[in-house]
Amino acid sequence: MKAILEHINTPQDLRTLNLKDLEQLTIELREFIIDIVSVKEGHLGASLGVVELTIALHYAFNTPIDKLIWDVGHQAYGHKILTGRKSIFETNRQFGGISGFPKMEESIYDAFGTGHSSTSISALLGMALSAQLQGNIQRQHIAVIGDASIASGMAFEGLNHAGVTNTNILVVLNDNAMGIDPSVGALKKYLTNVKTGTAKEENIFECLNFHYTGPIDGHNLPLLIKELERLKKIEGPKLLHIITTKGKGLKSAEENQVVYHAPGKFNKQTGELQKKELQQLPPKYQDVFGKTLVELALKNEKIVGITPAMPTGSSLKFMMDILPERAFDVGIAEQHAVTIAAGMATDGLIPFCNIYSTFLQRAYDQVIHDVAIQNLPVIFCLDRAGLVGEDGPTHHGVFDIAYLRCIPNLIICSPINEIELRNIMYTAQLGLEHPIAIRYPRGRGNILDWQKSMSKMTIGKGVLLKEGNKIAFLTTGPIGNVATEIINEIEQNSNLAHFNFPFIKPLDAELLAHIIQKFNHIITLEDGSAIGGFGTAVLEFANNTGNHKIIKIFGIPDFFIPHGNTERLYKEAGIDKMSVKKYVQQFL
Ligand SMILES: Cc1ncc(C[n+]2csc(CCOP(=O)(O)OP(=O)(O)O)c2C)c(N)n1
Ligand SMILES: CC(=O)[C@@H](O)[C@H](O)COP(=O)(O)O
Numbered sequence: 217m218k219a220i221l222e223h224i225n226t227p228q229d230l231r232t233l234n235l236k237d238l239e240q241l242t243i244e245l246r247e248f249i250i251d252i253v254s255v256k257e258g259h260l261g262a263s264l265g266v267v268e269l270t271i272a273l274h275y276a277f278n279t280p281i282d283k284l285i286w287d288v289g290h291q292a293y294g295h296k297i298l299t300g301r302k303s304i305f306e307t308n309r310q311f312g313g314i315s316g317f318p319k320m321e322e323s324i325y326d327a328f329g330t331g332h333s334s335t336s337i338s339a340l341l342g343m344a345l346s347a348q349l350q351g352n353i354q355r356q357h358i359a360v361i362g363d364a365s366i367a368s369g370m371a372f373e374g375l376n377h378a379g380v381t382n383t384n385i386l387v388v389l390n391d392n393a394m395g396i397d398p399s400v401g402a403l404k405k406y407l408t409n410v411k412t413g414t415a416k417e418e419n420i421f422e423c424l425n426f427h428y429t430g431p432i433d434g435h436n437l438p439l440l441i442k443e444l445e446r447l448k449k450i451e452g453p454k455l456l457h458i459i460t461t462k463g464k465g466l467k468s469a470e471e472n473q474v475v476y477h478a479p480g481k482f483n484k485q486t487g488e489l490q491k492k493e494l495q496q497l498p499p500k501y502q503d504v505f506g507k508t509l510v511e512l513a514l515k516n517e518k519i520v521g522i523t524p525a526m527p528t529g530s531s532l533k534f535m536m537d538i539l540p541e542r543a544f545d546v547g548i549a550e551q552h553a554v555t556i557a558a559g560m561a562t563d564g565l566i567p568f569c570n571i572y573s574t575f576l577q578r579a580y581d582q583v584i585h586d587v588a589i590q591n592l593p594v595i596f597c598l599d600r601a602g603l604v605g606e607d608g609p610t611h612h613g614v615f616d617i618a619y620l621r622c623i624p625n626l627i628i629c630s631p632i633n634e635i636e637l638r639n640i641m642y643t644a645q646l647g648l649e650h651p652i653a654i655r656y657p658r659g660r661g662n663i664l665d666w667q668k669s670m671s672k673m674t675i676g677k678g679v680l681l682k683e684g685n686k687i688a689f690l691t692t693g694p695i696g697n698v699a700t701e702i703i704n705e706i707e708q709n710s711n712l713a714h715f716n717f718p719f720i721k722p723l724d725a726e727l728l729a730h731i732i733q734k735f736n737h738i739i740t741l742e743d744g745s746a747i748g749g750f751g752t753a754v755l756e757f758a759n760n761t762g763n764h765k766i767i768k769i770f771g772i773p774d775f776f777i778p779h780g781n782t783e784r785l786y787k788e789a790g791i792d793k794m795s796v797k798k799y800v801q802q803f804l
């Protein structure tokens with residue numbers, strides 16, 4: 217029974233409560249988040265950590281008139297529940313349901329859409345400058361940003377600019393000493409010194425011209441409210457530094473903050489994680505990467521590993537455990553991750569720079585300017601390529617082929633399975649004349665027996681998987697296995713040929729020329745953007761040969777694919793087995 221929360225549908229309701237009821241609300245809100253996330257899954261620890269802050273902000277400020285931005289947005293579940301989405305919170309992250317991140321089209325209380333980190337201060341400053349220019353001097357602007365996210369370049373850029381304005385902005389630094397994994401870097405050290413009272417005289421935020429308060433206990437609701445009310449009356453840029461515990465209120469989440477960042481299903485009373493099925497499963501691609509890298513690095517001392525703040529998600533943690541001096545977590549700093557990899561490559565090291573496909577978008581210039589133009593043999597491992605599922609459009613890794621394919625010098629490889637991933641990693645560390653981007657998806661592969669000895673691949677070589685004489689399937693990446701299934705399910709399948717193109721660039725020109733000459737009908741299939749992707753590359757090639765054939769491109773269409781389970785999303789994108797099979801069958 218949630219006696220208080222039951223009556224709260226908007227922040228206006230919350231503002232009528234007395235302090236005792238607000239305190240009770242913190243308990244009920246935590247329970248509500250735990251109740252739903254324990255069965256529906258999602259990000260847990262971050263939202264539990266900001267329950268008091270969420271209530272205090274909506275109590276002290278006049279949202280949605282005052283603008284409130286949640287950096288990354290994975291901590292905004294309490295905010296969603298208190299701003300009209302309590303009854304639909306159980307649809308969180310599901311297809312057709314609410315998004316796991318703030319989204320402007322979802323609610324007037326979501327002042328800015330987030331998902332990728334460290335954007336909040338810039339967006340907030342934009343709003344505050346706009347308010348100033350338009351004479352809206354009453355409006356308040358608040359960003360909540362975590363200690364890991366504020367260490368990112370983009371957040372620093374925002375602070376640096378904001379400090380020379382007299383805008384009405386408040387940055388709340390939510391310091392729990394954690395990202396997904398423990399926070400890293402000199403700023404983390406500085407914040408720790410501030411918390412323990414051992415920081416030197418000068419305060420870094422005051423030096424940036426912010427009015428600084430803190431650190432204060434972010435779980436002390438009356439104190440938070442009092443401080444926010446006070447800060448509201450102070451003009452100019454302000455920073456409030458609060459100390460919180462990630463996972464606050466659920467013992468296991470407090471004790472194991474990395475796992476409970478997004479724990480999957482768990483017992484809401486004990487916090488115990490739901491037991492996984494006992495049967496042996498194929499490996500996660502991230503583990504194939506992580507374990508293979510260790511295997512290679514133990515033999516090749518030039519290999520180094522880099523991750524921007526995702527040691528657990530990328531499985532670089534395996535190398536960090538075994539070869540800590542050669543594996544670097546650089547914090548949420550994708551641009552820096554790419555350029556230090558470039559620097560290392562100039563000096564003969566072999567950097568495996570692992571970045572989620574979606575987060576590499578932030579380091580596009582570094583890929584071109586620092587790596588490709590100088591033709592440095594950096595090995596990019598782009599995890600979470602393709603549709604990632606419940607995180608939705610901010611996180612789908614569907615643009616990489618299109619945005620990388622136009623960069624000269626860069627090899628692009630999309631292995632069909634775990635074995636091919638291992639082989640291309642092995643091949644790359646033997647020494648390439650160019651940088652390479654190896655993309656692979658979220659989740660598991662298909663092969664139990666994957667830890668076989670590795671063999672060298674020929675860069676740019678495609679593979680005939682099945683002979684046929686009428687229609688040619690050309691696939692790249694694990695979606696090639698869907699083509700195999702379709703072929704196996706079709707009776708007249710002698711008509712269907714299947715070619716795997718692990719290399720999107722360079723394309724296997726010889727094989728492609730043969731295919732274009734032999735087949736009148738070609739189908740390409742990929743899990744990336746249909747515009748500018750692998751299919752487009754085939755089309756361009758065919759056009760250049762002057763040999764005009766029917767080429768049907770299956771890829772992600774020209775709209776943002778929403779959140780939901782991947783099977784459903786494949787359908788939404790029209791690249792699921794049924795859709796492709798239906799297309800093929802018309803011609804048989
Ligand atoms: C540009 C970018 N890189 C990486 C991530 C993945 N990521 C999501 S949350 C997170 C950690 C955020 O830590 P912090 O800002 O301290 O917030 P907390 O989870 O501690 O509340 C990371 C690295 C991301 N969302 N965006
Ligand atoms: C909020 C965020 O960006 C991450 O927590 C992301 O959800 C991680 O994704 P994976 O679960 O695929 O590692």
Ligand SMILES: [Mg+2]
Binds near residue numbers: 363364390
């Ligand atoms: Mg943090």
